[in-house]
Amino acid sequence: MRAGLVLLAFAAGLGYxxxxxxxxxxxxxxxxxxxxxxxxxxxxxxxxxDGEQHPIALASFxxxxxxxxxxxxxxxxxxxxxxxxxxxxxxxx
Amino acid sequence: xxxxxxxxxxxxxxxxxxxTRSIKEPVIGGEHEVLSGxxxxxxxxxxxxxxxxxxxxxxxxxxxxxxxxGCPTLPHPTADPxxxxxxxxxxxxxxxxxxxxxxxxxxxxxxxxxIPAWCAAHPRPCGDSCTTEVIGASRPVEDGHLALDPSGTxxxxxxxxxxxxxxxxxxxxxxxxxxxxxxxxxxxxxxxMTSPNQVAAPSDIxxxxxxxxxxxxxxxxxxxxxxxxxxxxxxxxxxxANGCRT
Numbered sequence: 001m002r003a004g005l006v007l008l009a010f011a012a013g014l015g016y017x018x019x020x021x022x023x024x025x026x027x028x029x030x031x032x033x034x035x036x037x038x039x040x041x042x043x044x045x046x047x048x049x050d051g052e053q054h055p056i057a058l059a060s061f062x063x064x065x066x067x068x069x070x071x072x073x074x075x076x077x078x079x080x081x082x083x084x085x086x087x088x089x090x091x092x093x
Numbered sequence: 094x095x096x097x098x099x100x101x102x103x104x105x106x107x108x109x110x111x112x113t114r115s116i117k118e119p120v121i122g123g124e125h126e127v128l129s130g131x132x133x134x135x136x137x138x139x140x141x142x143x144x145x146x147x148x149x150x151x152x153x154x155x156x157x158x159x160x161x162x163g164c165p166t167l168p169h170p171t172a173d174p175x176x177x178x179x180x181x182x183x184x185x186x187x188x189x190x191x192x193x194x195x196x197x198x199x200x201x202x203x204x205x206x207x208i209p210a211w212c213a214a215h216p217r218p219c220g221d222s223c224t225t226e227v228i229g230a231s232r233p234v235e236d237g238h239l240a241l242d243p244s245g246t247x248x249x250x251x252x253x254x255x256x257x258x259x260x261x262x263x264x265x266x267x268x269x270x271x272x273x274x275x276x277x278x279x280x281x282x283x284x285x286m287t288s289p290n291q292v293a294a295p296s297d298i299x300x301x302x303x304x305x306x307x308x309x310x311x312x313x314x315x316x317x318x319x320x321x322x323x324x325x326x327x328x329x330x331x332x333x334a335n336g337c338r339t
Contacts, residue, residue, distance in 0.1 A: 021302075032314065036313065
């Protein structure tokens with residue numbers, strides 16, 4: 001499972017690099033990730049009591065949104081946007 | 094070297110990036126199809142400098158040791174290239190009183206900055222600037238030849254041969270690599286353009302932007318779902334038969 005998460009991170013990075021070509025795409029990606037993190041955090045507060053059942057799909061979304069994996073993705077997108085901005089400025093000079 | 098053969102000029106061969114492409118349209122005078130950023134630069138500057146007809150440029154090739162076999166070779170740069178930077182760079186090339194396209198004769202050695210017509214006429218999908226700049230002549234190039242130098246990448250330099258045996262180097266054109274944009278052409282030989290500095294058609298740009306936004310909307314939820322699913326499975330795998338975490 002851990003290897004699966006690592007592979008997923010690689011796939012997400014590669015997909016982001018190949019598909020998110022425009023500045024708008026990067027911003028939308030960041031917004032979706034941040035929104036999901038907030039929604040997931042509020043959904044899981046308070047922490048569900050023992051015995052409360054959740055559909056596996058919904059639980060996957062919630063736990064994925066609040067996982068460190070999503071936070072790492074948000075950081076990666078922000079870093080990419082910062083570097084892209086620097087490259088753009090350097091090219092314009 | 095004598096006068097160039099016009100017929101050979103109208104079907105010059107351009108070798109770069111491991112591929113061979115043909116220029117079907119005449120590259121001297123008249124309208125032509127711009128094939129790549131390098132060639133656009135080249136042609137633009139050649140037009141700008143208006144030196145092509147005088148230079149007797151008859152062929153295009155890679156520098157010695159870097160080009161494909163069979164290409165003519167360039168003389169190696171001299172150890173002490175002649176300093177032809179006769180004049181300092183003007184502070185504001187667009188200032189009034191100075192013609193935008195200066196006379197080419199004194200311009201050799203000048204640093205010129207202008208927006209070529211090619212840049213204005215073609216979309217730049219990545220939003221970067223598109224300028225050429227003659228930064229000075231530094232390298233001897235055989236008379237009647239044109240050297241494309243050296244890497245074939247966006248940051249490669251383009252050298253231009255002059256009749257007096259000198260060349261002018263151009264600043265790289267900062268056209269960013271635009272992923273999978275591909276520009277189609279009606280000319281059969283230039284259909285496949287995979288040069289990193291190729292320019293996309295407006296429809297391709299719109300298509301690429303739409304694809305990018307769709308991917309941005311669909312990709313993160315999918316990744317989040319998979320991450321959550323794997324996280325849950327990881328948690329479950331750590332629960333033993335007695336219901337306790339192992």
